[in-house]
Each structure stands twice: as C-alpha cells, then as structure tokens.
Amino acid sequence: GILTKYVPDQGEDLYRRSLYTFWKRTLPPPSMTIFDAPTRDFCEVRRQKTNTPLQALALQNDVQVLEAARVMAQRTLSEEKESVQAVKDVFQRILVRSPKEEELSTLHKYYQDALATYLKNTEQAEQLVAIGEYAQLNTDPAKTAALMLTAQVIYNLDETITKE
Amino acid sequence: MGHHHEPKEEPSLKGNRRHFFSQLSVGIGSLALGSLLIPDLFKAPSKEALAKALGVPHFAPKAKRIIYLFQAGAPSQLETFDYKPILRKRMGEDLPESIRNGQRLTGMTANQDKFPLMPPKVGFQQHGQSGTWISDFFPHTAKIADEITVIRSMHTEAINHDPAITFFQTGSQISGRPCVGSWLSYGLGSENKNLPSFVVLTSRGKGNSQGLYAKLWSSGFLDSKHQGVLLRSGKDPVLYLNDPDGISRSDKRHLLDHVSSLNKMHHVETGDDEIESRIAQYEMAYRMQMSVPDVMDISKEPESIIKLYGEDCQVPGTYAANALQARRLAENGVRFIQLYHQGWDQHGNLHNEMAGQAKDVDQASAALVLDLKQRGMLEDTLVIWGGEFGRGNYAQGKFDPDNYGRDHHPRAFSIWMAGGGIKPGMNYGKTDEFGYNVVENPVHINDFHATLMHAMGLDHEQLIYKYQGRRFRLTDVAGHVVKDILA
Numbered sequence A: 001g002i003l004t005k006y007v008p009d010q011g012e013d014l015y016r017r018s019l020y021t022f023w024k025r026t027l028p029p030p031s032m033t034i035f036d037a038p039t040r041d042f043c044e045v046r047r048q049k050t051n052t053p054l055q056a057l058a059l060q061n062d063v064q065v066l067e068a069a070r071v072m073a074q075r076t077l078s079e080e081k082e083s084v085q086a087v088k089d090v091f092q093r094i095l096v097r098s099p100k101e102e103e104l105s106t107l108h109k110y111y112q113d114a115l116a117t118y119l120k121n122t123e124q125a126e127q128l129v130a131i132g133e134y135a136q137l138n139t140d141p142a143k144t145a146a147l148m149l150t151a152q153v154i155y156n157l158d159e160t161i162t163k164e
Numbered sequence B: 001m002g003h004h005h006e007p008k009e010e011p012s013l014k015g016n017r018r019h020f021f022s023q024l025s026v027g028i029g030s031l032a033l034g035s036l037l038i039p040d041l042f043k044a045p046s047k048e049a050l051a052k053a054l055g056v057p058h059f060a061p062k063a064k065r066i067i068y069l070f071q072a073g074a075p076s077q078l079e080t081f082d083y084k085p086i087l088r089k090r091m092g093e094d095l096p097e098s099i100r101n102g103q104r105l106t107g108m109t110a111n112q113d114k115f116p117l118m119p120p121k122v123g124f125q126q127h128g129q130s131g132t133w134i135s136d137f138f139p140h141t142a143k144i145a146d147e148i149t150v151i152r153s154m155h156t157e158a159i160n161h162d163p164a165i166t167f168f169q170t171g172s173q174i175s176g177r178p179c180v181g182s183w184l185s186y187g188l189g190s191e192n193k194n195l196p197s198f199v200v201l202t203s204r205g206k207g208n209s210q211g212l213y214a215k216l217w218s219s220g221f222l223d224s225k226h227q228g229v230l231l232r233s234g235k236d237p238v239l240y241l242n243d244p245d246g247i248s249r250s251d252k253r254h255l256l257d258h259v260s261s262l263n264k265m266h267h268v269e270t271g272d273d274e275i276e277s278r279i280a281q282y283e284m285a286y287r288m289q290m291s292v293p294d295v296m297d298i299s300k301e302p303e304s305i306i307k308l309y310g311e312d313c314q315v316p317g318t319y320a321a322n323a324l325q326a327r328r329l330a331e332n333g334v335r336f337i338q339l340y341h342q343g344w345d346q347h348g349n350l351h352n353e354m355a356g357q358a359k360d361v362d363q364a365s366a367a368l369v370l371d372l373k374q375r376g377m378l379e380d381t382l383v384i385w386g387g388e389f390g391r392g393n394y395a396q397g398k399f400d401p402d403n404y405g406r407d408h409h410p411r412a413f414s415i416w417m418a419g420g421g422i423k424p425g426m427n428y429g430k431t432d433e434f435g436y437n438v439v440e441n442p443v444h445i446n447d448f449h450a451t452l453m454h455a456m457g458l459d460h461e462q463l464i465y466k467y468q469g470r471r472f473r474l475t476d477v478a479g480h481v482v483k484d485i486l487a
Helices: A013-014 A051-059 A061-079 A085-096 A099-117 A122-129 A141-155 B017-024 B028-037 B139-143 B161-172 B182-186 B249-270 B272-294 B303-309 B318-333 B348-374 B443-457
Strands: B065-071 B124-127 B132-133 B148-155 B198-204 B336-343 B383-386 B412-419 B426-428 B439-442 B465-468 B469-470
Touching: A013 B124, A051 A061, A061 A141, A061 B443, A099 A122, A099 A141, A099 B017, A099 B065, A122 A141, A122 B198, A141 B426, B017 B028, B065 B249, B065 B348, B124 B139, B132 B336, B139 B348, B148 B439, B161 B249, B182 B198, B182 B336, B182 B443, B198 B318, B249 B272, B272 B318, B303 B318, B318 B336, B318 B348, B318 B443, B336 B348, B336 B465, B348 B412, B383 B443, B426 B465
Parallel strands: B065 B336, B065 B383, B148 B426, B198 B336
Antiparallel strands: B124 B132, B148 B412, B383 B412, B465 B469
8 A cells, every 4th residue: 555655755855865754664765775774673783784786776776866966967067168177076076085097087088988979869868867856957968968977987986885 | 166175195004994804803813812702712613613604505405495485464274275174063163262272362353252163165175196185275286286295283473464474584573583585595695696596576466465574585684685685577677677768788888897997996095895895796786687687588488388377477466477487586596586475364255365365376386386397496496385374263253154254373374395305295294173283293483494494405503693692593592303394
C-alpha cells in the first residue's frame, strides 16, 4: 500500500535537506541504506563504511546526483565561458581545492571528448540535460551535457564521497 | 572566484591516518601487544582459538548453492503435507487440553472459548515409491515425491509473521542480524564476478499477505557487500541499474575510465587501499549493468522449458517467472537465491485461497527441481520449500467446514528440501495424531540452519563474527545438524 512507496515531493519541497526525508521503518529510503544508514532496528554505535556496487550505481544514476551535476554545469557555464576555467570551477566547488596539473588536464580532455560527442548528437545532449525538476538555465545543451558529465566524474571520485 | 584555502601538502608522508592504522594491526608490534592481551595467543590452537579461513568451505560441500522458495504467510501443513484423518473423525470437537498443552495463541483466537477441530477440505494421496502424503493442492509436487524430503517436525517459538520470518532468515526473532545468504557469502565468498552472490526475488499471490521487509536480506553487522540484492520485475531490475537517457554505454565506459584514472592518481598519493576496492566495485557495477539484464532475458529459453514451468513464467513478477530466474541465476554462479511468495496467511477462506496460492507455486516449484535435475545441477543445488510456521488444527472464528480459517501454529509444521546433499524420497519427523505437536525427530530453525550450512560445507559452530563484544554465528548458541536427512 502507501507504506511501500516513496513519493517525491514537488517544487520547493524537493530541495530540502535529506534530513527531512520521511523515514519508513519497514522500508528505509534505499538511497540512504545503500550508503550504510543505520536501519534504526537497534542501536548502532559505529556506522559501517562499506563499498558496494550498489553505491556505484546510485552515485551514477540517482536523479539526485545527476540533477545536481546538471544544475552546477548550467550555472558554471552561465558565468564562465572559457572551458578550462569552467572545469576548474566545477572541480573547486566539489572538492574544495584546486586541481593538480594532471587532474585538470585529464578532466579537461574528458570535457572536450564529451563535447565533441554531443555536438554530433544534440538530441542525446538534450535528453541528458532534461534531467531533474530544477529550473533550466539557457545554456548550450552540448556544452552543458559535457560539463555535467565532467561534474559526474568528480562526484563519483573516492575523494569526494569519503571523509578522511 | 573566491579565496580557497589550500591544505598544506606533505608529500613525504605517503600514508594517511586510515592507511596507517589499518597497517598497524598486522605489524610486528601488534603480535607483541596481542600476546599481552591474549596470554594464550602462542599456545597450540584449541578448537576455540582456531579461526577458520574465510572464503573456503570447512569441508567438502555437497551443495554449492541454495534456492530457498519461501512461502510467506505460513501455509497450513494440514492442507499441504501433514495428513491427519482424525480431524475429520473428530470434527467439531474441542481441541483437548492435553494436546494443546498451554500453547500460546495469537490475539486473534485467544478469546475463543472453543477450539473446534477442523479437517482439511482438500484430499490427500500417497505418492511415489516413498509413499509420501501430499495434498491434492500440489499435483506437480506430487510427481516429484521421490526427489524431495518432507520434514514434518519443524518447530519454532515465534508466533507472528515478522519475528518468525526474521527467525528463519537470521537465526533470531530480533532483527539486526545477518541473513543466511549473507553468512554464506561471508563464509564462502562469491562464485561469480558479474552478479551479486545473494539475490532476492519476490512475488505475491491473491491470498492474504503480510509484508516483506528489506531487513530480510540485510547483511546485519557483516560488511554490506554481503547483503542480498532485490531483483525487481519491471524497468529497473536493480535499483539505479539503468543509465539515464542521453548516455550511451560507451559514454558510460568513458566516464568510468576517467573516474578510475583520477582515483588511481589519488591512490598513488595516499596509498589508501579502500580506493582500489572502490574502483573494483565500480567495475562490478558496470558489469552488473550488462549481466543482470542478460540473466533476466528469457527470450532464448526453449518452448519445452516454458511448458515445464507453465506460461506464467513469461509474466515478470510472478512466482513462476521468478522460479525460472532462479535457475538462470543458479547457472550463473549466484550462491543464494531467495524467492518469496506472499499470500499464505489464511485466517479465513482457507480452502479457496490456498487453492489459488498452490496453483501459483506448485508447477513452477516442481519444474525448478526437474529443470535442475536434467541439467545435472540438482546434485549440488539445495532447494527448499516452506513457510515461517504452521497453522492450527482448530477453526478460527465461526465454525463452518466450507469456509474456515486457521490461526498461526509454531509448534509443528512441514517443509520440503531437495537436491544438494539431501536424501531423496524421504519422510522425516512426525507430529501427533492431531498435527499439533512434534513427536519424533524435531527440527528447530537452528537445526535447519545448521543442516543448511553443513550441506554447503560449513561447520555452523565455526563460522563466527565478533560483534558487540561476543562471537555471533547464524545458529547463535544452538543448532544440531540433522544428519539423518543428509545423503
């Protein structure tokens, strides 16, 4: 029945902190349990720190991450026209440090490869950037798709998701 | 763009805290420290101190995988495998107190002032050379009577569904512990690099259903890589499996290659092995995106197989479809495959509902056994069929032999097992004439678990995990291997 489904909110409510997720005891939100959120069945003194393929899938395909990547790409492209700086901006926003030479050149090359692919296939680019309810900014779809995937790469790094 | 405070780089310190402490535990220093804390550390190993190596069986296994066909809701043993003619002879009489012997009742029948005996409306026949009594609800299972061992002496303490299913899955009525599948994954490792080693498939019949919860395939306190993965029917068989629109498979590969190369750069700098593990998990996820849809694609199954399981097997989400999936998963090296079929909780309208439930599962369950047999896989696959407890021999609510229900009954119930190390065509354990108490060869859930593990080559007393300051095992502090049913 209603207890077995999670229904996404609409509008402003969608962009609140995950703290406010309605917690169903018999069906804890999967995006959280995949990342070792305690199920609240018993007292967990030390939370597990696991590493599973389901986490990899969630980080790559959960609309929450994809939407964040898209919005970040669009905002960055609205302010910064030069591609190396755009990649650098995205990197700094996520990892709170400047990229090293090697990292920046790898990511920028990735951006350019992705951009070349999407310039040849704007329909795919448009499909990709349509993700998420957040308001769309009027940026070039191919560039947005390429920068969005660059942001996705950074979101999926071990350094991003692990707190040392 | 704003001022970023750069953390000071210390390239000379090639490890980080996490790495440092994880290495410390295997260093020379720890041995010295260990001998101070555990004075017997360097003594000859006793049975207790000798921990068995993980990832290998303790002795030669008979079964390499288990397919557990869990009938959620608790099918009545009196309408499935336990034939009790006295119920018809003494229909309507009150359940003698000497038989009931103080068994606690659920809130649903506790206030009844009479417990009139109710016979099954369905008939029973004996089948096969083993002469196994099977109800007419299961004509297909009846045909494999000589492949299965029916255990009629199962018993549990749990009287309600949630604690009872939890008991069957984790060895305790209290939730939080790892499931059988997780223990096996922990003890034996994975046979397959492309699929999880513990997979769950659910289906629901039209009978009265109770819920199924994610904790039933949880890894509890074990590493969550041992958790069961629920394969859903529908577009996304595993949650988040499918890439969004706009990314092709090669685009995704390209993205992952870059995640991997940046992670490797980070690994060179920090020496943190968790990063390597994460890279491996990402690769596994990528493979699963291919292997899961592949396994679930039954379009190449021959007509004979479709006929064997019944046409329902082509309808995703049905028990028959799941049973066929189970065989395919077994072929692909998945070690523990759990099916759940809900809808067996017949507190009322038992005969009609059970007829429907049985029809859902009978043909496919028998088909699974036969299918495995013809592929030569039955001998190392353990197939189990059963629910979480039994049902009472008295009518629940109004006394009406045409429309009756039965309340929960933990003290005696029946399951069957086939394949992997089990003697075929056997009848094990007996209940009293009233089908109420076990009188011969009781098999408790802990014994059941001990036996499962034994079939898989594990000593249930040796596979342990230290948590909350003590050693845990699936069978906790109980359980005996039922050697009589093992081949």
